[in-house]
Amino acid sequence: MKKTIAFVLLLISFAAQAQTTSVTTGAARTKDYLPLLQGKRVALLVNQTATIGQTHLVDSLLKLKVKITKIFSPEHGFRGNADAGEKVGDSKDAATGLPIVSLYGKHRKADAADLKDVDVLIFDIQDVGTRFYTYISSLQELMESAADNNKLLIVLDRPNPNGHYVDGPVLDTAFRSFVGMQPIPVVHGMTVGEYAQMLNGEGWLNNGQRCELKVITCTGYTHNTMYKLPVKPSPNLPNMQSIYLYPGTCFFEGTPLSLGRGTDKPFQVYGHPDLPKNLYQFTPRSVPGAKNPPLLNKLCYGYDLSAVKPAAKLDLQPVLKAYQLFPKKDQFFTKFFNTLAGNSALQAQIKAGKSEAEIRKSWEPALSKFKSIRKKYLLYKDFE
Incomplete structure (x- = not known):
């Protein structure tokens, strides 16, 4: 058995190295998180971007004899082909027979019933680094579920393709929604692993709770890396x-x-x-x-x-x-x-005929404050 697993790990390593980039994602670093999964019942919040080379993470972990009990899916579904905002129901994965529980729509947060047969949660979704791209909202709600139910959450980190700058208006918390849950700018310049640490560290989870969190970092990545995504993250972001x-x-x-x-x-x-x-x-x-x-x-x-x-x-x-x-x-x-x-300020500024320079200047105080908070949670060399 150990020889078989070692051989599978070797194949996964070769697949990861075969990618056109020198970056190794958290998912590809199986030796670093496999010990945390041995003997555990595992659930994953993933979509089509959760790959190691050309192989889906779920398939890789099953080959490594990890006991996966279910898959959670975000906006656009497990296969990533649903329209933005489209209702995605629970289903079963045809390839593996695993149950898929949708965490988008009315049932956005995994509850005790969903997690009764789960010991460890994994999050592996490619983000694009903007506040209104809903995968970081799904991350927050999974962290809250993990905290509520005393589960370990492992974030398999991936590069942020827009991680080389920070910009835009910082959210006024009066405007919280699923496309903006925290006081961060439109472009936050963080990987999901870094952002998960910020959610924990700033006490932004529900009731200020903290999630037991383990981030498996990327290697070969900095915030100056212009990373080309190997899989499109959603149907309408094709390139x-x-x-x-x-x-x-x-x-x-x-x-x-x-x-x-x-x-x-x-x-x-x-x-x-x-x-x-x-x-x-x-x-x-x-x-x-x-x-x-x-x-x-x-x-x-x-x-x-x-x-x-x-x-x-x-x-x-x-x-x-x-x-x-x-x-x-x-x-x-x-x-x-x-x-x-x-x-509500941006709309008012546009209606008033403010220039881009004037609008951008109004963002600066809140952006500067955010940047100082952000630095506390960075896992990779910054762009500055």
């Missing part, structure tokens, strides 16, 4: 350009405009039928991962950012430009805009 643009273009989710869902350039184009007709044209269609996108089958006019070199900052220009061009100013913002922004 690195979409991931780099996402912190700024996601604000269009709080407007009547399309940000390219239903095209081959989601989060890389934006537009509306009422913008000037001499601009870039596209038409959202019903496609897997965007079955009913905004402005479905309507010809939109706007801008294509797919070839623009992204800067290490949250780019407000697309939203500012769209507001200037949109003819019905009183209909530009939906209620969701303030939820995404994490405040």
